[in-house]
Amino acid sequence: MKKLVLASTMLAGLAVSALPAFSADCDITVGVVMELTGPAGEYGKAGAKSVEMAFKDFNDAGGVGGCKLVMDTRDSQSQGTVAVDQATQLVNIKKVPVIIGGIISSVSIPILTSVTAPAGVVQVSPASSSPTLTALGRDGKTNGVFFRTITSDALQGTAAAKYALDQGLKKIAIIHVNNDFGVNMVKEFTAAYAKLGGTITSTTPYNEKQASYSSEASAAMKGDPDALYLVSTPVDGATIARAWLSGGGAAKFLLNDGMNSKDFIESVGAQYLNDAYGTSSGTSPTASTEYFNANYEKFSGGISPGAPAADRSYDAGAIVALAIAKAGKADKAAIKTAISEVVAEGGTPIHAGKAEFEKALKLIKDGKPVKYEGVIGPVSFDKYGDITGPFRLWKIKDGQVTTIGEMSADEVSKIKAQLTK
Numbered sequence: 137m138k139k140l141v142l143a144s145t146m147l148a149g150l151a152v153s154a155l156p157a158f159s160a161d162c163d164i165t166v167g168v169v170m171e172l173t174g175p176a177g178e179y180g181k182a183g184a185k186s187v188e189m190a191f192k193d194f195n196d197a198g199g200v201g202g203c204k205l206v207m208d209t210r211d212s213q214s215q216g217t218v219a220v221d222q223a224t225q226l227v228n229i230k231k232v233p234v235i236i237g238g239i240i241s242s243v244s245i246p247i248l249t250s251v252t253a254p255a256g257v258v259q260v261s262p263a264s265s266s267p268t269l270t271a272l273g274r275d276g277k278t279n280g281v282f283f284r285t286i287t288s289d290a291l292q293g294t295a296a297a298k299y300a301l302d303q304g305l306k307k308i309a310i311i312h313v314n315n316d317f318g319v320n321m322v323k324e325f326t327a328a329y330a331k332l333g334g335t336i337t338s339t340t341p342y343n344e345k346q347a348s349y350s351s352e353a354s355a356a357m358k359g360d361p362d363a364l365y366l367v368s369t370p371v372d373g374a375t376i377a378r379a380w381l382s383g384g385g386a387a388k389f390l391l392n393d394g395m396n397s398k399d400f401i402e403s404v405g406a407q408y409l410n411d412a413y414g415t416s417s418g419t420s421p422t423a424s425t426e427y428f429n430a431n432y433e434k435f436s437g438g439i440s441p442g443a444p445a446a447d448r449s450y451d452a453g454a455i456v457a458l459a460i461a462k463a464g465k466a467d468k469a470a471i472k473t474a475i476s477e478v479v480a481e482g483g484t485p486i487h488a489g490k491a492e493f494e495k496a497l498k499l500i501k502d503g504k505p506v507k508y509e510g511v512i513g514p515v516s517f518d519k520y521g522d523i524t525g526p527f528r529l530w531k532i533k534d535g536q537v538t539t540i541g542e543m544s545a546d547e548v549s550k551i552k553a554q555l556t557k
Contacts, residue, residue: 174214190453293324406535420513
């Protein structure tokens with residue numbers, strides 16, 4: 137294997153665990169662009185630690201021909217322009233063959249359109265769920281380099297609508313972040329919710345990082361809704377929820393996946409959230425799920441394995457690592473081909489952790505196919521880099537997020553098909 141001289145830098149302040157010592161002249165650097173600060177900072181911190189854990193497990197198993205994978209982690213600050221600048225440095229200066237990130241769609245989309253697609257560099261997002269990413273692939277604008285380990289909001293919006301009505305939330309106001317993610321989630325939700333018999337009293341967009349959201353909360357209360365659908369991130373979401381409650385809004389909420397957050401619950405007050413419901417891209421438990429849930433909190437220094445983006449970020453890191461091993465080198469074209477191959481049907485099932493990666497590396501060395509079955513379950517990518525999977529239905533009870541059910545992708549697809557007739 138051609139050895140690459142690639143320097144690695146880690147973001148100051150991001151705690152990292154010691155990785156095994158290898159010769160620096162064969163390190164393979166992978167770019168990681170995460171939202172470590174800003175409104176989505178909670179997601180990015182969990183995601184970065186998950187990728188780090190996957191890489192440590194992989195390196196401990198032997199790495200790529202004895203060479204380790206190294207993260208060059210950059211903070212997007214939850215801003216698309218910053219993300220593009222950081223991704224450009226990684227691709228043009230560090231010559232990374234892969235970028236993992238971003239977390240939110242408003243970061244991942246500009247990275248894709250401005251940096252990775254034009255350069256032919258693989259991009260794997262753990263948590264960007266906007267349908268726009270599928271549309272870009274369908275329109276031939278991704279160069280086939282984009283993959284994600286989360287289901288599209290084209291289905292999640294429908295799942296949220298059905299779940300809301302099943303919980304008796306029949307007259308709802310919406311406040312949503314005014315970006316690609318928020319607009320598309322609400323679009324899908326609104327179409328399904330109305331056709332299923334629900335009433336939307338108002339839809340109010342908001343811009344991020346405002347000091348106050350009193351005017352948005354007041355606007356949303358018009359029409360006497362019995363609940364609020366809040367499509368947001370934990371910091372802004374908590375400010376909006378407090379404004380809603382202090383203005384007399386009902387203590388009933390529907391929440392998007394990223395609001396499954398300890399910080400959000402503590403900031404709003406658990407006593408106000410016992411009628412708060414949410415949907416998330418779900419999991420089909422495997423041995424990887426058990427391994428991750430047992431080891432992540434200790435590795436991450438206290439982050440819950442249920443933190444938004446944590447599970448699927450480990451899978452993004454594991455899939456990238458196995459793809460580089462299969463490619464045998466830091467070649468972006470070879471890695472792009474290998475990404476789909478390491479999760480394809482017909483390979484030997486491989487799960488998370490050092491022992492499983494050792495097994496995978498031996499199989500790859502022997503020219504045999506592997507199929508990584510992740511923390512979120514067995515996945516495979518379609519031609520647009522999308523996955524399908526179940527949706528987790530959860531409720532906040534006494535300050536804890538509790539799973540109360542699951543909605544399969546097939547069930548959601550059937551509902552969506554019936555609504556379009």
